Amino acid sequence: MRLKWSRLDNAAKIYPASSTKTDTHVFRFACELNEPVNPEILQSALIDTTAIFPVYQYILKRGLFWYYLESTTLTPIVRQEYKPPCNELYDRNQKTLLYEVTYFGNIINLEVYHVLTDGTGAMNFLRILVSKYLSVVHSLPEPEIDYDASHMQMADDSFKRYYNNKPLKRHRLIKEHTKAYRIKGPRFAENRIKIIRGMVSVSEILKIARGYNSTLTAFLAACLIQAINEEITVMSKKYPVVLAIPVNLRNYFKSESARNFFSIVYTGFDSCVDNIPFDEIVKKVNNDLKHELTVEKMSDNLNLLYSLERNFFVRIAPLFLKDIVLKFAYSRASAQSTATLSNVGIIKLSDSIAPYIKSFDVCTGTNRLQVCICSYLDNLSVNFTTPFISSDIQRRFFRKLTDLGLEVEITANQIADE
Secondary structure, three states: OOOOEEEOOOOOOHHHHHOOOOOOOEEEEEEEEOOOOOHHHHHHHHHHHHHHOHHHOEEEEEOOOOEEEEEOOOOOOOEEOOOOOOOOOOOOOOOOOOEEEEEEOOEEEEEEEOOOOOHHHHHHHHHHHHHHHHHHHOOOOOOOOOOOOOHHHHOOOHHHHHOOOOOOOOOOOOOOOOOOOOOOOOEOHHHOOEEEEEEEEHHHHHHHHHHOOOOHHHHHHHHHHHHHHOOOOHHHOOOOEEEEEEEEHHHOOOOOOOOOOEEEEEEEEOOOOOOOOHHHHHHHHHHHHHHHOOHHHHHHHHHHHHHHHHOHHHHHOOHHHHHHHHHHHHHHHHOOOOEEEEEEEEOOOOOOOHHHEEEEEEEEOOOOOEEEEEEEOOEEEEEEEEOEOOOHHHHHHHHHHHHOOOOOEEEEOOOOOO
16 A cells, blocks of 8 residues: 655655756656557556556645655556656646656657656666566566565665764765866757767776776766866866766665665866876776765765754744755755766666667756766666757767777757757
8 A cells, every 4th residue: 555645755855946947857767679669558567567666656745844745546648758858747736746658669768756766766667667568568478577675665765764863074075165167058948958878888898997997987987077177168177077976875775765765976086187197087086986985974974964854943944945945955066066977777677578678778857967877788878968059078978988999879869959
């Protein structure tokens, strides 16, 4: 049974206050098949999948002190893609689900409002949806998925579970007062975003990353930092290039939650240094991430954020005041990073349905530069999402990969202004 209502988890609380038409906090997972999508079978598979994930059958409501989730009997309806990627899903004047499944040609899209879940939760939903769909289409036994959490485990607020109220001092690679370099330039009209995807061989890029004694995430972060640094004007070189990197806390704390459970770490490089050797950037980023990605640091971050929510004066403040404060806090946090790089990780599905799937992608709505990464089999998908017309940073990033000997297949969405 679903609870009649549910509190937002700690990470979700900031999204209703900070969501705008230019920064929707909606992200998209896409599965590209080797054949056109059958919408009727996809609808049936979606209904079966929602029965497994009752934690997503909620609408967002405003209370006196907090937003909250209210159970709903609304049925999700599969539609042919009808709007630009990562558009708004939440409308305070309508009762709508906080996720949506669409299709176009041979692509299945799952779009989710970040209030509901993070990338890991959405990925598990899509994996089960695609497995159910393909098993019916091709008359296959439905494969087992390595995610069998109970409904209570899915609904768990893991921030609350692992908060321990220990005294702490927050340690960050980037000081609180530091202002990061901000990418600027002409934007597309009507809040549209450009998505540029590069597909690379996982095995080949891992060989190169290991040659630098680096993880894949650190290597790609270094490529992005160098690409951004090469585009900075002389007047802006006083600001460092800083990347925000979301971290899946399930890798550090036992949790099967289908809700948000992540933290953010930072890495950066001074942009005032010209002609920085690439191996120095990789070394710096790799060391930063090794320093930050520990259970102790993740616990400190979790405790800090959850303690703010438990503050007496925060709890009794009316919602309209919380909205103002949270919106300001989000804006201030955004000013301390140049871009976001999010590695969702490896997407795994049964070998029986692998021949029918070409690739997976992930991207997000944003008012600045976001890079989202995921892999399926030997295909690594690197998606740049941005409202800026210029593609110079993306060009430099992918040129770096090709200069290192990698083959990159690049595609992009079509925008009328271009």
